[in-house]
Amino acid sequence: MKHVKSLNTKNLQNTLKKGGCGECQTSCQSACKTSCTVGNQSCEHK
Amino acid sequence: MQIHRYRSNGYNIILDVPSSSVHVADDLFYDAAGIMAETESAEDTEKQLLASAESGKYDLEDAQTEIKEVLEEMEELRNQGALFSPEPYAPAIEEFVKRPTVVKALCLHIAHDCNLACRYCFAEEGEYHGRRALMSYETGKKALDFLVNNSGLRKNLEVDFFGGEPLMNWEVVKQLVAYGHELEKRSENTFAPKHFRFTLTTNGVLLNDEIMEFCNREMHNVVLSIDGRREVHDRMRPFRKGQGSYDLILPKLLKFAKQRQELGLSYYVRGTYTHWNLDFAADVLHLADLGFDQISVEPVVAPPEEDYAIRPEDVPFLCEQYDILAREMIKRKKEGKGFNFFHFMIDLTGGPCVYKRLSGCGSGTEYLAVTPWGDFYPCHQFVGNEKFLLGNTDTGIERGDIVEEFKKVNVYAKKECSSCFARFYCSGGCAANSYNFTGGINDVYEIGCQLQRKRVECSIMLKAALGS
Numbered sequence: 172m173k174h175v176k177s178l179n180t181k182n183l184q185n186t187l188k189k190g191g192c193g194e195c196q197t198s199c200q201s202a203c204k205t206s207c208t209v210g211n212q213s214c215e216h217k
Numbered sequence: 218m219q220i221h222r223y224r225s226n227g228y229n230i231i232l233d234v235p236s237s238s239v240h241v242a243d244d245l246f247y248d249a250a251g252i253m254a255e256t257e258s259a260e261d262t263e264k265q266l267l268a269s270a271e272s273g274k275y276d277l278e279d280a281q282t283e284i285k286e287v288l289e290e291m292e293e294l295r296n297q298g299a300l301f302s303p304e305p306y307a308p309a310i311e312e313f314v315k316r317p318t319v320v321k322a323l324c325l326h327i328a329h330d331c332n333l334a335c336r337y338c339f340a341e342e343g344e345y346h347g348r349r350a351l352m353s354y355e356t357g358k359k360a361l362d363f364l365v366n367n368s369g370l371r372k373n374l375e376v377d378f379f380g381g382e383p384l385m386n387w388e389v390v391k392q393l394v395a396y397g398h399e400l401e402k403r404s405e406n407t408f409a410p411k412h413f414r415f416t417l418t419t420n421g422v423l424l425n426d427e428i429m430e431f432c433n434r435e436m437h438n439v440v441l442s443i444d445g446r447r448e449v450h451d452r453m454r455p456f457r458k459g460q461g462s463y464d465l466i467l468p469k470l471l472k473f474a475k476q477r478q479e480l481g482l483s484y485y486v487r488g489t490y491t492h493w494n495l496d497f498a499a500d501v502l503h504l505a506d507l508g509f510d511q512i513s514v515e516p517v518v519a520p521p522e523e524d525y526a527i528r529p530e531d532v533p534f535l536c537e538q539y540d541i542l543a544r545e546m547i548k549r550k551k552e553g554k555g556f557n558f559f560h561f562m563i564d565l566t567g568g569p570c571v572y573k574r575l576s577g578c579g580s581g582t583e584y585l586a587v588t589p590w591g592d593f594y595p596c597h598q599f600v601g602n603e604k605f606l607l608g609n610t611d612t613g614i615e616r617g618d619i620v621e622e623f624k625k626v627n628v629y630a631k632k633e634c635s636s637c638f639a640r641f642y643c644s645g646g647c648a649a650n651s652y653n654f655t656g657g658i659n660d661v662y663e664i665g666c667q668l669q670r671k672r673v674e675c676s677i678m679l680k681a682a683l684g685s
Contacts (some may be wrong), residue, residue: 172293183235185297188331194371208559
């Protein structure tokens with residue numbers, strides 16, 4: 172496309188059917204202990 | 218449908234909120250997307266763009282053709298589900314939050330005692346509004362048993378050794394890691410094998426070679442507390458008698474971080490910024506200059522009456538600091554001197570599913586804090602508030618009613634989140650922050666939200682800049 176460039180992203184709608192396994196890290200078990208960040212975590216669905 | 222448009226560091230960025238697709242646009246497309254979002258009409262969008270083109274807003278050779286191209290490209294992205302996409306998640310999340318939950322992570326308060334007297338400590342110098350205490354091996358064992366017995370089919374179990382200062386009870390940490398391995402072995406041939414991921418959060422005062430070597434063998438991640446520049450760190454993180462701790466801990470943290478870098482192991486240096494160092498970008502860069510490459514520096518969460526608390530009027534300056542930091546990170550990355558800043562990390566291609574993103578942080582349900590004497594609380598920030606005491610390692614969870622309240626915490630339960638573009642990146646924010654500032658666990662902490670939105674914007678811009 173000439174006027175817009177899309178970054179490579181995961182379409183969240185595609186995760187609606189297969190998501191929710193819960194194997195991923197708990198939000199606060201990372202570097203933060205006072206905020207809540209999930210966008211930087213990885214999916215561990217196998 | 219919802220889009221969020223913003224200009225940052227010379228990039229026109231369009232975030233399609235429900236799909237989390239990200240687009241970098243030229244001025245014409247950027248404006249077109251804004252008009253389309255407002256009018257929902259291709260005809261009106263075309264008319265308004267033509268009028269702007271005629272007034273000389275854009276430098277176009279053939280405005281009509283280019284506007285037509287923009288509208289076609291926009292339609293193509295819409296058809297791909299990457300722009301103006303619907304948000305069909307609410308019914309699924311509503312069902313998801315009703316599921317029977319399992320416990321998958323514990324924050325073990327291995328020591329309610331500390332060798333520092335950090336001024337902003339929510340644990341009140343390690344004591345959490347209570348008495349000084351160290352967790353016994355027996356209590357720790359019961360906590361790990363509880364975790365295994367309440368984790369259902371979940372394989373990965375997380376245990377953070379937290380405090381106070383966990384190194385003040387180091388022998389028990391080592392014993393519990395060994396016990397965790399014993400539990401892993403016992404589960405090997407069962408229908409639900411278990412794997413522990415241990416982490417340690419420490420102020421570094423008692424770090425020595427033996428501890429580092431053990432952690433490099435056993436700890437999935439270590440979080441090392443340091444706030445940044447010496448004067449900033451020492452002001453807020455003194456010893457009990459007032460002397461600063463920077464000079465004592467820095468060589469230890471540097472040595473530990475270097476070892477973990479070389480071994481390819483996770484670590485973070487983690488700092489807290491307050492009203493006294495609003496120019497916190499300098500602290501992040503100071504840590505990077507020292508050689509740390511995994512850095513997290515976060516805003517203090519404090520009652521508004523504290524002199525070091527972040528105030529609403531500080532927010533614009535803090536947002537500028539995030540911009541300064543982001544630009545410097547791009548520069549350093551291009552020079553081969555890049556580093557990670559925790560709050561600018563975003564996984565656009567492999568990030569969590571929509572359930573994870575919308576169903577809250579898991580406190581009180583999947584994640585519990587355990588005091589030295591075995592009491593359960595929804596998370597480390599609720600420890601000491603008796604209203605949130607859930608049970609203990611002998612009785613198990615006795616307050617299912619509180620757990621049910623925490624199960625209801627999710628993005629769609631918070632009215633403020635419904636119009637916020639960042640709702641897919643923070644899972645509705647921190648329940649403890651909400652409680653501390655509003656009295657309820659299902660509200661939002663506005664300063665935290667403003668800073669979160671800025672960080673999301675910066676992290677997406679960084680992807681645009683470094684991907685190009």
